[in-house]
Amino acid sequence: MFVNKIGSAMRIIQRGFGEHYGIINANGLSRWGFRIIMVFVLVAIFAPWIAPNDPWEMMYDVNGKFASLRSPSWEFPAGTTHLGYDLFSQLVLATRTTLIIGFVSGLVSIVVGANVGLIAGYYGGKVDEVCMRLTDILYGMPFLPFIIVLIALFGRKLEFVILAIALIIWRTSARVIRAQTIAIKQRQFITAAKARGCSDFRIIYQHILPNVLPLLLLYAAFNIAWSIITEASVSFLGFGDGETVSWGGMLYELWLSGKTRVAWWWFATPSVCIILLVTSLVFVSRAYEEVANPRLRKR
């Protein structure tokens, strides 16, 4: 029944994003990936209503006993921590944090990357030189340490975590979009558009952008997946926002508690969530990869 509901929800989405739905639906893996992502998105939206308890409330079981380090049961579906916090509630609320960080920094990075790539590729020359040396410098930065330093400088706030990730992750998309832009700008229809007196702005955003869109969406999915992994890593290392729960943060708490060998449910649940979400994103991106690179398509 649940799957049916998702099906009808997808049909509504289909109307809005018909073409993209077609792309995702054509591939079995990405279809399932998309469904899993939609479940996470719904959980994130309704998190406060789904979570049965406060994530930082010490729980007592039906018998009134302090529920410390309980393994999963009907009462505590994901078990509890050593301080008696309900892990299921934490997981649900963390979904929201993770998705916000993932999507916002993923989207910011793809917007920045796409613009840098389009402008560098289209104008070439000095503009290209400046933009691409900038991405080269970013490529030279060690990924995690750089983000940790940024967060240490600005503070352990959700906004800064998002910003720090977005600041560095756009480099790959910029390079790829630039290469594709250079290939497309040499096509005849761009010359024709120039002859028609189209402005540079119009050529870049109305003629080149739609032609790099499949690639753009592919990298958007990659960037979101990377952002989620990065956020988890940063939180695990203790640089996440202390005020909100996140999957990486949960693992960090586990590490601090020293109960890693005892509480298998404590590390299994957030880990599985991270793996499931990131894998789903990669499967969806796979569908776009097939559009961008038809050689991958099954015959």
Next chain:
Amino acid sequence: MILPEKKQTDIVLSVQGLGVQYATAQGPVHAVSDVSFDVYKNEVFGIAGESGCGKSTLIRSLMRLLPDSSTMTASGLQYKGRDLLTMDDETFRKQVQWQEISLVPQSAMNSFNPVYRVGDQVIESMLAHRKMGKKEAAERAAELFDVVGLETGLLRSYPHEFSGGMRQRAMIAMSLSLDPGLIVMDEPTTGLDVLVQERILRRIREIRAEMESAIVLITHDIAVIAEMSDRIGIMYGGQMVEQATAIDLFESPYHPYTLGLNNAFPSIKDIGGDLISIPGSPPTLIGPLNYCPFYERCPFSIDECAHQVPMPKTVGNEHEIRCFRSGDAVDLRRLAKEKTTWRS
């Protein structure tokens, strides 16, 4: 076609001494050098020449589509009295390009963006230049499709759903959208079979009869140019070697290259006669141009040809050539008919 007396005020496009150089590792290539011509209102000016003679570079320079590696020089370039040489790119783009001078690009087949419907692209080309409602533009697009003989329903199709000839006609429709004063058609029929070619040429002729626009038609197909043009310029090695009315050019050509071209073109009067081709290949045009570009292949060349560029010389009514031997035209025409002359 008999043209009325030409007036100075009827000049649509006036080009004087236009040259284009491409910078290459071997030195500058003189793709176009010292080309001058005028295009009058309501006429078709044909530019013919073999591949690499500078036809496309010439119109690219007119449309400001030259790559950065090139430099353009000219002593004069006017469109309806407006000086295009001093006009900055932004003004040119906003006021002249497409509104006044439109282009049907070479291989128009690939000139549509594959991700948009053809109709939307035609509409876009109008909206980009003129303040008009989308509905109004759509009506105009339908009207234009009608003019070029395409069903208006096809406006909603994507370029890949069109055949080559349809795309070509759609491109011509697009070039007409803003009633430009000058339409430049770069090889509008290349790559199409003769039937489609004929249909498109007929359309162009009809359009021309209805509108005031002048057309510059560029092609390497002598048959097309002979059929369509009022006046013809023959280009060779980046120069316009002969320029005359269509009738003069075929009846009393002067330049040896034109003579050779006429030989290489089958005549309906002389069925069974062998075609005579011009031996050799066009010059590379690298380095200083102080010779007649045709002298290496020319059977009539004299010493001067190798050391000096022949200057344009008027030999008749609107007939201009670049050749040192213009005085011997009668002899040359007779000799050019003989096969042995062209053997190198």
